[in-house]
Amino acid sequence: MFNVKKEINERIGLDAIVSLARKKMVPMHRHSAWYYMGGLLLFLCMIQGLTGIMLLFYYKPSAETAYQSIAEIMVNVPYGWLIRSVHHWASNLMIVAAFVHFFSTFFVKAYRRPREITWLTGMALLVVVLFLGYTGYTLPFDERAFFALNVGTDMPGAIPVVGKYMLEFLRGGENVGPQTLNRFFALHVGLLPAALLLIVGVHLLLVQLLGMSVPVSILKKAEAEKKEIPAKPMFPHLLWHDVINCLLLLGLVVTLAVIMPSELGLEIDYLKPAPEGVKPDWFFLWVYQILKWLPTFIAGIEGEVVGIVGLAIAACIIALAPFIDRRSQRGELSPAFTILGIVSLLVFVICTLIGYFS
């Protein structure tokens, strides 16, 4: 009889892949819970891909039609409000999960040798996810979107030399106008998802090749006690854990979507002044808050420029942590970088909270 599995196996050696997956062990220790974050992120990516494509069935990406088509989705298309709200909430949770994944990886110093490239791809993914979130907010082309577009595209304008060109490139002109929407649409459904897929592919491949990283403290303890670190097979044990996590997460996303459906603001009015207390999306609030605190001029340079350049340098230091953090590289504890992580986390959380409540 014709055996599909055998035929495929003969051609592409499926068995090798399966046995590789079976061999994969996941170390179990008190920081193991953080390993699940990646799986959750992947699941959120899938939700976003599917609901995003669904929304494209009805969304009309042009300045004249975008707002109306979203209204149509929210009111007339069956369950349109649900699909859009799921997309909205999954995106927010994705950003939360991405930050948790980022900070937890940083704290356990999983970026150390040989996982430097995995870390760098992860940083790139964080950036892509943030930009996906930002560009997504602008697509309904309502009032909120208008101010987000204005302020957001203004920021790169503060960068010396190239800033002006970046600003005009993003806006498609000197000012935010109908043409800007098409650019952001292209970024949100074209460039950024393609980049995401590609980098996620590399990221996952590296995770598979290199296995899970074990924190230095756990390694040291096991060494001292001359004990082996217990491990569980990825397949099927931890896969089931992942499935359960994903189901719970799906429940959370849908619950949030039902209780707090996403909104649609007022229609865009190019002449309307910015409303009082206009703020960016929560995941950029910390940047907003820091920039707000800076004086107009610092040593003769515009405060905003100093702020943006400063933040960029800080981001670079964190991104290059595996190359700067020599102690971790040697397999030693590295309290300096733990402190750097704690400070960054505190700045992030506190500035976000202040930005939110002020």
Add this chain to the structure above:
Amino acid sequence: MKLKESLLSRRQLITGFITGGLAWLAAYTIYPVAGFLFHKKKIPLPRAVTMSRAEVDMLAPNSAVYFKYGRLPGVLLKTDTGQLRAFSAKCTHLDCIVQYKPDTKQFYCACHEGYFNDTGINTAGPPPRPLDVFELKEEGDKLVLSFQEHNGKTA
């Protein structure tokens, strides 16, 4: 009466719960997703469209013009003798738009070589039935064209 053995093993019970739960979850996911994807906007056809006398008079004998009837394309034919006839311009085969050939007095569909005569009857090629016919009425100096959708034949 108490049975000595359970009719259901613990394993069966748990499997049942899990499968049931998953089926329930699948249904709850698929139902809204399908509803979303299969939504179609219903645009009702207009009750009638009108053409002015002048427009109709401009039309030469043995020629035809297209007109819009909501989402349907229509074609108005003026015969040699000045008689007016109106049809749906959609070929009854696979919905291409037909064109009038004055030399042979036929409607011709280029998609798969379908032919209809000047009363809309299918005469050659794949089309399975005549062109749908519009009702014509003259009201003052207006020509009123109307169309009944019959049993879902016309999309």
